[in-house]
Amino acid sequence: MNGMTLLDLVDGSVRKHPRKAMIEADGAIWSYGDVARASHRAAHLLESHGVAAGACVAVMSYNTPEFIVAMIAIWRRGAVLVPVNHKLVAAECRYIFDHCNAALILVADGLETVAAAAGHGAPILSLGRIGLHDIGVDDADHSNPGDHAAPPMTADHPAQILYTSGTTGRPKGCVHSHRAIRNTAMLSAIAFSMTPAERTLIAMPIWHAAPLNNFCIATLFVGGTIVLLRDYHPQVFVRSLQDDRISLYFGAPVSFSLPLALPGGLADYDFSSVRALVYGGGPIGAALSRQLADAYRTDRFFQVYGMTETGPGGTLLYPHEQQAKAGSIGRTSQPGTEMRVVRDDGADAIPGEVGEIWLRSESLMLGYRDDPAATAAAIVAGWYRTGDLARVDADGYLFIVDRLKDMIITGGENVYSREVEDALQEIDGVADCAVIGVPHESWGESVVAVLVPATGATLHHEAVRDALRDRLAAYKIPRRFIEAQALPRTPTGKVMKPALRQMFAETGPPPIPTPRSGES
Template sequence: MNLLTTLKVNVGKFPTKPFLIYQDKTYTYEDTYQKIKQVSSLFSKLGLKKGDTVAAMCFNTPAFVFTMFASWELGLIFVPINHKLKSKALEFILEDSKTKLLLFDAQLIETINELNYQSLRISTEGVVSEYDCFEDLYNENNTDFHPQDLEYNDIAQILYTSGTTGMPKGCIMHHDSITFAATMAALGLSFVPSDIFLMAMPIWHSSPLNNWFGATLIVGGTIVLQREYHPLQLLENIQKEKVTTYFGAPISLIMPTKVPSFKQYDLSSMRAWIYGGGPISPTTAKDLMELYQNNNFYQVFGMTEAGPLGMTLYPKEQLAKAGSLGKTSMPGVEMKLINEDGQIAKKGEVAEIYFKTPSLMAGYLHKEIETKEAFTEDGFYKTGDLVKIDEDGYLFIVDRKKDMIITGGENVFSKEVEDCLLECKAISEVAVIGLPHEEWGETVTAFIILKEGKEVNENDLREHISTKLARFKAPKKYFFVKDFPRTPTGKTQKFMLKQQYQNISL
């Protein structure tokens, strides 16, 4: 069974049950499938055929959902696109995926008008000149189309990574992969039909889409679509719709607590606060539990290439092992921890995480060499994440393998140095990289963004570091900058820093 079939089964089981809630509009399971059939008819009339690619560059709106399922009805490949992308990255994705139809939010018209890539284009959530409006088009359609039979290994999605090491890579996801990711997420966090999930994080991200949208669909739950994240709206939606489950980055849990009227909102319906994208400290974990008056916090760890599936840190572990990824893998995921000698790692060692699961991508689109490099011969995906195994077997991230610095034969984990520098209250952000050095191979170099109105100099930082880290780990050079090169999702592109500063004399 795939996710499209799951939806159809749910129409039979829960025809009048709300499936999507968007602003003041509610779509039951039956309503939703009716819209999907209308969109399928539209796509068929536009000449789209099995194997063609449809891309959606949207906020969290019903149009995104209707388009995804309608694409699968016709055997099309669906490409969710980050709505924050600029035209250059968007152009690359459209060309790389050979997109035939692009659905875009009317708010993004300036970016769309900068494109050279030629494809069908339809706007949603507003009328813009030169383009047909999605809602007008499908509402005029009947439901005549010829549905395609889906095989388990047909391509369902191409998910593009954030591009921290260059242009985004397209992860090829089969229908069986994304269905497995949704099913295991539902199993791992005990989703039930009465769950109401708040989609406030961008739906085009792999975890909100394939884990939590999918998990809610699998059990026949309800999804509240919040067009885009805002802490006040999050509180309002939870109270109004009696939301039970939510997923977001740690900052999305912290920001609502800063809303002046935070304590006035009734959040008692919540049974699971799920966060990912980075661990939180023991202090933050304790503060969140007290502020939300709820101990049911789950940290999840995974990556797009894995479906995403990976690991979970459960509520009872949040305080004792705050900052950890967890101890064991999620249901349906096999994990190996491999040390630098290529052997199974022991407690106290640093190891790279390997995952093997049916939710793994089939490979990177048009990138055979990168695909081969990403997998072991026995089918494990090499995540590139390096972890330290503590005495109880819990894993703590120490660095990305590609970010590890080798200076004078010694390994330096950039995250360790970054964490140490961030103890300085004047620093807002820091990025540590290795720059080429004739004698040492690489030299540890730190890039610093100061908090507004704060000052600190290189000597202050050297003194701070000297009491915390071994000498070979201490940055030999500091650069104070206003910002870092970033992906559209805000991740620091360290490779760009290396390119920009590689010829600097150190």
């Protein structure tokens, strides 16, 4: 087991369950054997496009079967999977393609224009070319020349680069080895008691660390079935829970709360197959927790806290703790993960104190791609410094109180305020700005920008929002703009964001306008 790669893991499940359903999507079913054959053909296709061992292949996709085939095919080539957020605009894609030096870019239908506009220079190939929909059909693009012989590869070779916002505002590439992701999957399977009977719903974007590594790959690890929704929609989500007899689902808190507003509610749905509903990316308060338990008629809610850099792996808040410790990320780390809460002086925080959360696990990344300084700052003697500050209560439960990294999490999406501020500073009439997250019951946090207009300038907020559309993904664009004569600053000139957050905490957050279509 110690030397097994992810390819060994997948092929092991194929040998055990060749005729069992691996993927279900849009009413179609593909067995483990089907997907294995398609991945061999896709590996030959990647080879014909010059993808060599160790090369990076960017995959920009919705939740489709082709993403999973591409992932396995990339590993058959000994190459590195680079999932790309399909919501990004061309400039954001260009940075990732350039930074990882992508040898090939695989895109889902409808995303070719954005990928081409990025102007990276690598070949762009439609994911349809590796298709599952025509297994057994021999043509020029989908011939079946036999199994692809994978190049020599060990568990310590890079398997995946996940891009996450960092301290500079630019995304950082978290390089994960086969060993790290394998451990992430294995530890998730243990934490949630996964079995070959598992029917795991993937409705959150599959290019996110948790849906991909903790749930999709973990399901492959145990030989379960992955049910894919191309995109999340409240009505489609609850229908899938019922009609597809889902047993396990992970999503952002908002993915559970949005269906509560559906006409007729959820009373007529049958959720009896569900044994675990897992949420992450933000806490759920006691009132909403009770409401969700009533609506879904189950108390089997789990909260997970973790970081892309750690697999993700972190802490768990178990079902029996949801009410009494609502808002907490839990008291103990997940199986196979160690945790400390570290004070400024390096000592462990005790109840009543605040410290930074440190995590250690064999699911930890190898480091940030081409950024040894950031890697050295983040990993200290094998411990990953999360940058999240937590208060330890009298019972040892952790409550996040602030983020050293100043990250905003809205609807499960990470938004780095510095990146939004940099984009705002490019707009005429903006003299100064600060971007913060304010509490939002459904979305966790909502992005708010505090703007200082230039002397004599008039800022039209809708025009500011429009100016950001070519610079930022829609979910990063502030939902509300507030104007101020000046920003509160420390004597050294740093914006006092805690003071801004406290101002909203005392007066209540501003109303959040309904986003336009496509801006969820």
